[in-house]
Amino acid sequence: MTWLRLHRHALADALRRLASQPLASAFSILVLAVAISLPVLAAVALQSAGTVAASLETEPHVNVFLALDATDDDVRRIAEALRSNPEAVSVKFISRAQALEELKATTHLAEILDSLDGNPLPHAFTVRVRTTDIAKLNEARDAWSKLPKVDQVAADFEWSERLAQWIRFGDTLLATIALVLSAAVAFIVGHLIRLQVVSQREEIEVSQLVGATASDVRRPFLYHGLTQGALAGAVAIGGAAAVAAWLGSQLRALTPTYAAEWKMVFLSLPACLAVVAIAAALGLAGAWWAVGRELRRFGQAP
Amino acid sequence: MIQFSSVAKRYEGGLEALRGVSVEIGAGEMVAVTGHSGAGKSTLLKLAAGLERATGGTVVVHGQNVGALGETALAMLRRRIGFVFQDHKLLFDRSAFDNVALPLRVSGLAGDEIGRRVRAALDKVGLLARERAMPVALSGGEQQRLCIARAIVNRPSILIADEPTGNLDADYAKAILELFQSFHRVGVTVLLSTHDEAGIERLGCRRVALVSGAIAP
Numbered sequence: 324m325t326w327l328r329l330h331r332h333a334l335a336d337a338l339r340r341l342a343s344q345p346l347a348s349a350f351s352i353l354v355l356a357v358a359i360s361l362p363v364l365a366a367v368a369l370q371s372a373g374t375v376a377a378s379l380e381t382e383p384h385v386n387v388f389l390a391l392d393a394t395d396d397d398v399r400r401i402a403e404a405l406r407s408n409p410e411a412v413s414v415k416f417i418s419r420a421q422a423l424e425e426l427k428a429t430t431h432l433a434e435i436l437d438s439l440d441g442n443p444l445p446h447a448f449t450v451r452v453r454t455t456d457i458a459k460l461n462e463a464r465d466a467w468s469k470l471p472k473v474d475q476v477a478a479d480f481e482w483s484e485r486l487a488q489w490i491r492f493g494d495t496l497l498a499t500i501a502l503v504l505s506a507a508v509a510f511i512v513g514h515l516i517r518l519q520v521v522s523q524r525e526e527i528e529v530s531q532l533v534g535a536t537a538s539d540v541r542r543p544f545l546y547h548g549l550t551q552g553a554l555a556g557a558v559a560i561g562g563a564a565a566v567a568a569w570l571g572s573q574l575r576a577l578t579p580t581y582a583a584e585w586k587m588v589f590l591s592l593p594a595c596l597a598v599v600a601i602a603a604a605l606g607l608a609g610a611w612w613a614v615g616r617e618l619r620r621f622g623q624a625p
Numbered sequence: 626m627i628q629f630s631s632v633a634k635r636y637e638g639g640l641e642a643l644r645g646v647s648v649e650i651g652a653g654e655m656v657a658v659t660g661h662s663g664a665g666k667s668t669l670l671k672l673a674a675g676l677e678r679a680t681g682g683t684v685v686v687h688g689q690n691v692g693a694l695g696e697t698a699l700a701m702l703r704r705r706i707g708f709v710f711q712d713h714k715l716l717f718d719r720s721a722f723d724n725v726a727l728p729l730r731v732s733g734l735a736g737d738e739i740g741r742r743v744r745a746a747l748d749k750v751g752l753l754a755r756e757r758a759m760p761v762a763l764s765g766g767e768q769q770r771l772c773i774a775r776a777i778v779n780r781p782s783i784l785i786a787d788e789p790t791g792n793l794d795a796d797y798a799k800a801i802l803e804l805f806q807s808f809h810r811v812g813v814t815v816l817l818s819t820h821d822e823a824g825i826e827r828l829g830c831r832r833v834a835l836v837s838g839a840i841a842p
Contacts, residue, residue, distance in 0.1 A: 325733040332730065529714050532676065533728040533775070534704030536697045 329542065337546035340519065341554075348551075351515050355555030356562060358508050359602050362501040363563040363590065369493045371588045372486075385460070387448040387467055388475045397472040398446055404470055405450055410463050412451045419444050445474060457484055505605055508555070512548050512609030520544060520617040527617075537618055544614045545607055552606020556599035564589055626652040626687070626783060626814045627673050633681030634668050634838075642668040643838045646682070650816060652782075655809040657825045658818040660835035666818035667711065667787050669835065673816060674785050675702045686783070704732055707776030709786035709817075713768050715760040715775075721747065722756040725775045732779065746778040750804065766797045773804065784808055786817040790824060802828055 341348045389401065398416065405414045417425075422444040427433040436443075450467075452460060460478060468476040520527065527540050571587035590598070627650040634643040643665045650656050650673075658666045671677040672684050675691050684691040689702060715724050725746055729739045747753045750770040752763075760768055769789060776784060786805065790798035802824045809815045809830075819825060825832060834841035 328735065329733040332733070526716055526718075529716055530727060530731055531700070532703070532708065532710075532714060533731055534700050534702075534779075535731040536700040538697075539700075539731055 329539070330546075333542040334546045334550075336543040337550050340543075340547055341550060351511070352551060352555045352558060355508055355511055355551065355602070355606075356558035358504045358511070359556055359559035359598065360563045360566070362497060362504055363559055363598060364566060365493075365497045365500055366594075367563065367567050367587060367589055369490065369497055370590070371586065372493070373490055374586075374588050383452050383460070385450045385452055385464060385467070386477045387450060387473060388477070389446040389448075390472045390474045391445050393446055393472040401470055401473060402448065405448055405467065408450075408463055408466070410452045410459060412453050415449045415451075417447045417449060419446050422447060505601070508552070508602065508605045509609040509612070512551055512606045513613040514609075515551070516544050516548050516610040517613035517617060519547065520614055524617075540618060541611070541614045545610045548606040548608075548610025548613075549603050550606070552609075553599055553603035555606070556602025559602065560590075560595045560598055626650055626654070627816065628685040629669075629672070629682065630685075631682035632672065632679045632684055634665075634672060634677070635680045641838055643672070643679075644681075646835075646838075646840055648833055648840060650814060652814055653809070653812050655806070655815040655828070655830040656817075656833055657828065657830055658816065658833050658835060659820060659822070659825065660818075660841075661820070663837075664835040665838040666835055668838075670708075670785050670787050670816060670818055673783075674706050674708045675699050676708065704728065704779055705781055705783070707779065707781040707784040709769075709772050709776045709784070709789050711787040711791060713772045715768060715771060717760050719759075720756065721752060721758050721760065721763065721771050721774075724760060724771060725778050728775060728779050742778055742780075743774075746774040749777065750774045766793055766801075769793065769801060770804075773801075777808065781813070783814045783816070786815075788818055788820075790819055790821050798824055799827070 387401070387405065389397065393401075402414060402416060405411055419442050423436065423442050426444065427436055452463065464476045464478055467473060527535075530540060567587045567589050574586060629646050629648045632643055632646045633641070635641045646665075646669065658669055660666050668677070672679055672691070673686060675686060675694070678692055686702060687705060689698070691699065691702070694702060716727070722743055725743045726739050729742060734742070744753060744756065747756055750773050752767060752770055752774060755763065755767065760771065763771060773786070773789070776786070784805070789801050789805070793801065798821055802821075805815050805817060806828060
């Protein structure tokens with residue numbers, strides 16, 4: 324049980340060191356927590372944006388508006404052309420009259436529309452398409468807009484595709500930020516531990532003289548880095564949750580303005596635990612790096 | 626117990642502290658290493674304790690070739706040897722008790738066992754009443770004895786002391802040497818360096834004289 328006792332002692336030693344300088348410990352944990360909370364908040368923002376995008380995304384479709392003077396023959400000819408395109412899943416025809424009725428039903432424009440001489444709306448097709456591949460869709464759109472008596476082709480998929488692209492870019496950005504800040508956390512812990520090591524140089528030297536191995540010397544510092552990292556991770560999660568809750572309440576104030584429901588989606592419990600675990604691992608890595616450097620400097624006990 | 630065969634030690638910078646030293650110290654023997662300062666006494670003791678490695682020849686302690694040991698094995702060897710440092714190497718930020726407890730904590734002993742052994746060691750050197758004192762509150766002689774208590778707390782079979790009577794007045798030096806003799810009497814192998822000729826005479830132990838890093842003829 325000597326092994327277990329050595330680890331228990333090292334952990335107790337690390338906690339004692341943290342507690343012996345409460346202000347300094349609190350500050351360093353806070354600095355680390357701020358660094359960790361940034362990617363956490365970025366992840367929350369992305370995740371929230373992702374859910375909004377998912378709720379908005381419908382099946383990709385293209386609207387084809389015909390010229391006002393298009394005849395029934397034109398409609399038949401264009402319908403055939405649309406259906407023959409391999410990308411088209413279904414083609415739905417909306418006549419001018421139908422469109423006008425729908426517009427009257429869903430908006431408050433009935434009176435204005437009634438006051439007009441004729442129906443200002445064109446015949447239209449709604450084509451559901453198979454692919455989300457922008458290039459293919461563009462190809463289809465170009466082909467369809469060249470058909471005679473086709474006035475305009477509107478692709479509703481573009482903005483949602485653009486949003487998806489932004490979110491993908493956000494993911495990459497998040498990974499980069501997380502990587503940079505992870506390195507920062509490891510270096511900050513490493514630096515803090517190095518200061519500890521330097522201030523305890525005598526103790527380390529004497530311990531080595533009376534038979535402490537390199538791992539004996541390293542152990543309490545590793546626990547110190549580990550606990551510091553884990554605490555910072557927990558504080559970061561707590562802080563990020565508070566910020567996200569506040570932002571969420573701000574967002575809710577905006578929500579009635581838009582059709583979509585916008586809300587903050589915080590990290591899942593496993594993800595939170597993973598953040599704490601990663602922070603602890605970074606603390607451990609930083610401590611290892613710091614003690615390793617200082618140990619080599621002591622070299623073989625004189 | 627301790628065997629030197631043609632041992633040489635050259636420090637970085639070219640200083641040759643020992644050359645061609647061959648000497649054997651048997652189990653339970655008490656040996657005094659004498660010589661002027663710079664003769665290589667401290668180096669010899671450090672090599673015997675596994676605190677340094679020879680640059681030539683072989684040093685065998687407890688049947689282990691020190692030069693061939695890895696870092697961890699060397700640390701384990703050091704745990705089986707008590708070393709009294711010339712400059713004491715006490716930690717001034719902790720009590721006498723905690724200083725003596727250090728080797729036991731390093732070895733991962735249980736708390737109550739540590740308490741028992743530390744008090745036994747402090748009692749042995751006559752410092753039991755001062756266990757809570759900080760080293761800075763102790764006299765030079767008391768610091769020396771505290772260092773001895775730390776060296777014997779692991780109950781080593783080899784006890785090595787570098788100039789243990791160095792800065793002490795005659796009476797105090799005599800008491801310290803008698804302390805080492807008492808360890809020798811219970812079977813501990815004792816190796817110490819000194820230039821206290823009178824003290825050595827009184828001890829009547831074997832003597833190894835060093836001159837400029839070599840055994841004097």
